[in-house]
Amino acid sequence: MKTITILSGKGGVGKSSITASLAIAMSKSRKIICADCDVDASNLALVFGISEDSFEEWDLLSTNQKAEFDLEKCNSCRQCVETCYFNAISWVDNKPKLKEFGCEGCKACKIVCPKDAIRLVDVFNAKIGYSKTKYGFTVVSAQLTMGESGSGKVVSEVKKKATLLAGNSENSTEIMLVDSAAGIGCPVIASVAGSDFVIIVTEPTVSGFSDMKRALEVVNHFRIPCEIIINKFDINMDQTEKTERFAKENGIEILSRIPYDKAFSEALVNMTPIAVHEKKYEKLFDDLSEKLLFDFR
Ligand code: SF4
Numbered sequence: 001m002k003t004i005t006i007l008s009g010k011g012g013v014g015k016s017s018i019t020a021s022l023a024i025a026m027s028k029s030r031k032i033i034c035a036d037c038d039v040d041a042s043n044l045a046l047v048f049g050i051s052e053d054s055f056e057e058w059d060l061l062s063t064n065q066k067a068e069f070d071l072e073k074c075n076s077c078r079q080c081v082e083t084c085y086f087n088a089i090s091w092v093d094n095k096p097k098l099k100e101f102g103c104e105g106c107k108a109c110k111i112v113c114p115k116d117a118i119r120l121v122d123v124f125n126a127k128i129g130y131s132k133t134k135y136g137f138t139v140v141s142a143q144l145t146m147g148e149s150g151s152g153k154v155v156s157e158v159k160k161k162a163t164l165l166a167g168n169s170e171n172s173t174e175i176m177l178v179d180s181a182a183g184i185g186c187p188v189i190a191s192v193a194g195s196d197f198v199i200i201v202t203e204p205t206v207s208g209f210s211d212m213k214r215a216l217e218v219v220n221h222f223r224i225p226c227e228i229i230i231n232k233f234d235i236n237m238d239q240t241e242k243t244e245r246f247a248k249e250n251g252i253e254i255l256s257r258i259p260y261d262k263a264f265s266e267a268l269v270n271m272t273p274i275a276v277h278e279k280k281y282e283k284l285f286d287d288l289s290e291k292l293l294f295d296f297r
């Protein structure tokens with residue numbers, strides 16, 4: 001199975017809309033599965049018209065731990081408070097007390113505690129689920145619990161679950177489309193790692209250009225081939241040309257230029273991918289899919 005990851009340096013550039021329509025186009029000739037790895041703000045399933053309560057399954061997920069104190073054993077030495085880099089321990093009535101949402105599960109307090117009064121316990125920090133779309137393929141999704149950390153590991157679990165489901169298909173799944181989180185943080189690195197190909201979605205703005213270059217650094221780090229889609233290319237032609245010049249100088253192909261069109265917003269409101277909502281975009285995404293599949297022959 002080949003993995004194609006759709007990435008953007010900044011949010012709001014249309015990454016999930018593009019992923020959804022590309023998935024529909026690819027599914028016409030290949031068996032695919034989608035992994036929504038934007039676990040802080042997952043919305044790929046919604047673009048396909050699937051609400052949270054119509055998922056086939058939700059499981060609690062634990063990819064993180066938190067410190068727990070046995071105050072009977074504690075001798076009030078304060079070493080844990082002084083050691084915690086994340087300032088996650090407060091001092092109440094001469095004893096340590098964990099701050100809700102502060103602990104990153106790094107174990108440093110446990111290591112320094114002279115009384116073995118601290119243990120690390122698993123916490124459920126996300127839920128993970130999947131659902132069949134009305135377009136015939138499955139989408140796997142996860143949602144990080146508010147205030148919890150460990151999103152990179154949650155992304156890895158989403159990819160693992162998608163791989164498992166892909167293996168269970170009657171005929172083997174050929175392509176996994178990964179909708180990455182935006183930015184360059186931990187969940188993005190977990191999304192990009194192990195991919196066969198990356199598509200960077202950008203828009204022609206100063207911040208879009210700068211964030212695209214940062215996203216490219218992550219992709220280059222893993223030496224993964226990539227191409228660029230310029231979304232809303234006609235809102236700023238000077239910036240679009242700058243992006244194209246940059247791509248040419250760096251040997252990166254522009255996979256597609258998509259115009260600004262309020263039909264994209266209408267499609268989102270109707271929970272329908274743009275390739276289904278508007279006929280002319282069906283052709284655009286069919287062509288895009290054909291080009292990608294040609295590269296994967
Ligand atoms: S496990 Fe790490 S983050 Fe959590 S309280 Fe201990 S030192 Fe702080």
Ligand code: SF4
Nearest residue numbers: 074075077078080113
């Ligand atoms: S390091 Fe251990 S003994 Fe010292 S204050 Fe913290 S929990 Fe108590």
